[in-house]
Amino acid sequence: MRLIASLTSPYARKVRIVLAEKKLDYKLELDDPWSATPAVLAHNPLGKVPCLLLEGGDALYDSRVIVEYVDTLSPLGRLIPERGRERAEVRTWEALADGLLDAAVGARMEMIWPARPEAQRCQPWIDRQLGKIDVSLAAMADHLGDKPWFSGLHLSLADIAVGCALGYLDFRYPAVVWRDRHPALARLMDKLSQRPSFQQTLPPTA
Known part of the structure; x- marks a missing residue:
């Protein structure tokens, strides 16, 4: 997985913390969503971070969608109750x-x-x-x-x-x-x- 994020974004920080708590590997790709041509725009039409890129090229956004998906990838330390x-x-x-x-x-x-x-x-x-x-x-x-x-x-x-x-x-x-x-x-x-x-x-x- 690849996470497009900014180090100052609190929404991206939430995703990074969840990934760390779940002990999941990913590649961090830094981007400035306030720049004239942010890289994330190629994957998220809103031009916002964070954006999680999955194998095959599918993209997930925003942070609430990403953390819900990430929490399902490992039974270790479930952070969201199932029901x-x-x-x-x-x-x-x-x-x-x-x-x-x-x-x-x-x-x-x-x-x-x-x-x-x-x-x-x-x-x-x-x-x-x-x-x-x-x-x-x-x-x-x-x-x-x-x-x-x-x-x-x-x-x-x-x-x-x-x-x-x-x-x-x-x-x-x-x-x-x-x-x-x-x-x-x-x-x-x-x-x-x-x-x-x-x-x-x-x-x-x-």
């Missing part, structure tokens, strides 16, 4: 974590995208996205509480997705002091940060 309420719960928390990322990425692009002049930047829209981050963090923290993991007694995709969202806030929004306000999430992130899969996929600092 029922537990499965829906894990996928719901993944959806909320991805939604937080959508808001964070959207707000950041509104603030820094070079093609938009400063006078055209919309602060109320940015504030609306930042508000989504705040309420999402509160919902995550309230659900986690004193539990060791988001769903069940073991690591699941819900924890990985939330960890990637929190990691992105650390990376792009260091002024958001979520640890002070949500100690339950801080405990979870401390635990996730000790896993090799999270350590090996940290975004570059420069």
Whole structure:
């Protein structure tokens, strides 16, 4: 398998962590989806990463589709329950974590995208996205509480997705002091940060 990704994409990081947790081999192909001619465009019409290329040339996207497929490739450490309420719960928390990322990425692009002049930047829209981050963090923290993991007694995709969202806030929004306000999430992130899969996929600092 070949994974087209960016080292700074939190969605791609989620896929890379799942691949590492499942102990599956793949070739990482780096691409910049914001360039004029991203390589991923040849495989994903949306021009977004991550994109997983399978033998035979078939392509899978987006991250939620990829991680669901990858989780079926090995019985080792299933990250998504096979059926029922537990499965829906894990996928719901993944959806909320991805939604937080959508808001964070959207707000950041509104603030820094070079093609938009400063006078055209919309602060109320940015504030609306930042508000989504705040309420999402509160919902995550309230659900986690004193539990060791988001769903069940073991690591699941819900924890990985939330960890990637929190990691992105650390990376792009260091002024958001979520640890002070949500100690339950801080405990979870401390635990996730000790896993090799999270350590090996940290975004570059420069």
